[in-house]
Amino acid sequence: MTVLPPIVRGLCDDAAIFPPGNLPLAEAVPAHFRHKASPHAGLVGSFVVAAPALADLGPLLPDGPRLDLVVTVPAGPAHLAGALAEAAALPVRLAGVEVAVPDGMPPAELFAVLGKTETETEAGVPVFVEVPRDERRADVIAALPDSPYRAKFRTGGVKAHLYPDEAELAGAVAAVVEAGVPFKATAGLHHAVRNTDPETGFEQHGFLNLLLAVDAALGGASRADLAALLARRDGTGLAAAVAGLDEARAAAVRARFLSFGTCSVTDPLTDLENLGLAAGEGDDPA
Numbered sequence: 206m207t208v209l210p211p212i213v214r215g216l217c218d219d220a221a222i223f224p225p226g227n228l229p230l231a232e233a234v235p236a237h238f239r240h241k242a243s244p245h246a247g248l249v250g251s252f253v254v255a256a257p258a259l260a261d262l263g264p265l266l267p268d269g270p271r272l273d274l275v276v277t278v279p280a281g282p283a284h285l286a287g288a289l290a291e292a293a294a295l296p297v298r299l300a301g302v303e304v305a306v307p308d309g310m311p312p313a314e315l316f317a318v319l320g321k322t323e324t325e326t327e328a329g330v331p332v333f334v335e336v337p338r339d340e341r342r343a344d345v346i347a348a349l350p351d352s353p354y355r356a357k358f359r360t361g362g363v364k365a366h367l368y369p370d371e372a373e374l375a376g377a378v379a380a381v382v383e384a385g386v387p388f389k390a391t392a393g394l395h396h397a398v399r400n401t402d403p404e405t406g407f408e409q410h411g412f413l414n415l416l417l418a419v420d421a422a423l424g425g426a427s428r429a430d431l432a433a434l435l436a437r438r439d440g441t442g443l444a445a446a447v448a449g450l451d452e453a454r455a456a457a458v459r460a461r462f463l464s465f466g467t468c469s470v471t472d473p474l475t476d477l478e479n480l481g482l483a484a485g486e487g488d489d490p491a
Contacts, residue, residue, distance in 0.1 A: 207245040208484050209477070212416060212447060212455040217473050218275060218466045220253040220391070224363050226468025230258055234265040237272070244485070245474050250464045251275045251300040256288040263295050272297045275466075281307040282318040289322070289330065303333040303357050303389070312344040316352060333357040333389055336377065338369065346377075349386045356381050360415075360465070361393010365407050368393055374410060375418065375431035382422035382461055390415065390465040397476035398440040410435060412465060412473065413443045413480075419462045420454055444480035 219240060220226070221233040228236065237252045251273040254262060259276065266272060274297040278288045282304050292299050306315055319332070335357040336345050349356055358377050361368045369377070381388045390412075395402075398411040418431045426434075437443055450458070467473060477483035 206485075207247065207474070209245075209247050210448060210455070210482055211452065212450060212459060213477065213482065214247045215250045216412070216459075216464055217248050217470050218250040218253050218389075218464045219470055220466035220468050221470075222254065222258070223392075223466070223468055228468070230254070230261055231265055234262070234272070235267075238267065238270070240470050241270070245470070245483070248474055248477075248483075249470055253277060253303075253466050255279060256284060256291070259288070259291045259295070262297075266296055273300045274298065275301040275303060277303045277305070279305045281305055281310065282315060282322070285319065285332070286322045299330050301331045301333060301389075303335060303391075305335045306337050306341070306345070312341055312348055315345070316348055319352075319354065331355055335359060335391075338373070342377070343380070346380045346384060346386070349381070350384045355463075356386050356388035358388060358390050359392055360390045360410050361395075361407070365405075368407055368409065370408075371432040371435040372428070374415075374435055375428045378415070378418050378431055379422050379428050382419060387461055387463050389463050392466065394465045394467060395469070395472055397473060397480060397482075398443055399436060399438050411443070413440075413447050415465075416458055416462060417443065417446055419458045420450060423454075423457055423461070440476075440480050444482050448482060 219237045221228040221236060222230055240246065240249045253275045255277045274292060276288050276292050278284050285302060285304055288302060333355045334345060336342055360374065393409055394412045395409055396411055397413045399414050400409050402409055414435045414437060418434045421431055421434055474483060
């Protein structure tokens with residue numbers, strides 16, 4: 206088995222069917238089960254599928270272990286109940302539902318619509334609200350601590366403008382940590398360390414940077430300090446800092462930063478191996 210530090214176990218949700226990977230569902234499902242049976246299974250979280258694809262998922266599920274499933278609801282909260290019902294009819298373990306906020310929907314309306322649907326406290330399924338990147342962000346985050354919902358942040362995409370810069374992401378991290386709200390991230394976290402993609406030129410956030418920014422936020426660091434952490438590109442130094450977190454701090458970080466969706470589980474794994482944070486059983490991670 207691959208030896209992983211606790212802080213990255215279950216960190217990578219398998220979003221292989223989403224851009225830029227775009228793996229067909231019929232290939233992504235068996236590939237996910239292979240990941241879960243592989244030596245690096247400890248890195249892999251849930252399988253992510255969009256609600257419109259649920260109808261095609263059932264025939265692809267094998268007998269045996271149930272799929273841990275996260276469903277995204279891109280059409281918004283009015284479609285949450287339908288997605289929950291459709292997923293409940295499948296032989297899966299529903300690990301979470303992620304709800305987009307339609308353009309122009311006021312926060313009060315968002316939470317009113319969500320409140321009409323079974324929530325985490327009633328159905329046992331965590332519901333994540335994809336926090337919009339506009340003037341509604343502060344009000345949505347402010348409402349989350351008094352709700353049963355959690356946060357989801359988009360950290361990239363297929364176009365440059367979909368990537369928040371360091372200051373924006375630092376502000377989001379600080380806000381949810383201060384509010385005590387767990388969060389997930391999605392898109393753009395292809396690598397462990399902040400980088401410039403050689404093919405697209407996009408500035409991409411690193412998941413080690415994000416883990417350390419959460420740790421710093423828990424310690425009361427300023428938004429400027431968090432932005433500086435998110436901008437760091439020294440992989441060796443970042444890996445050493447992550448490896449140096451004690452068990453309690455690592456657990457506290459993961460209680461806030463739950464996971465991120467990636468279209469390639471192997472890319473994060475390769476980065477962790479290259480940085481000495483993952484090794485075969487019997488080897489010592491650096």
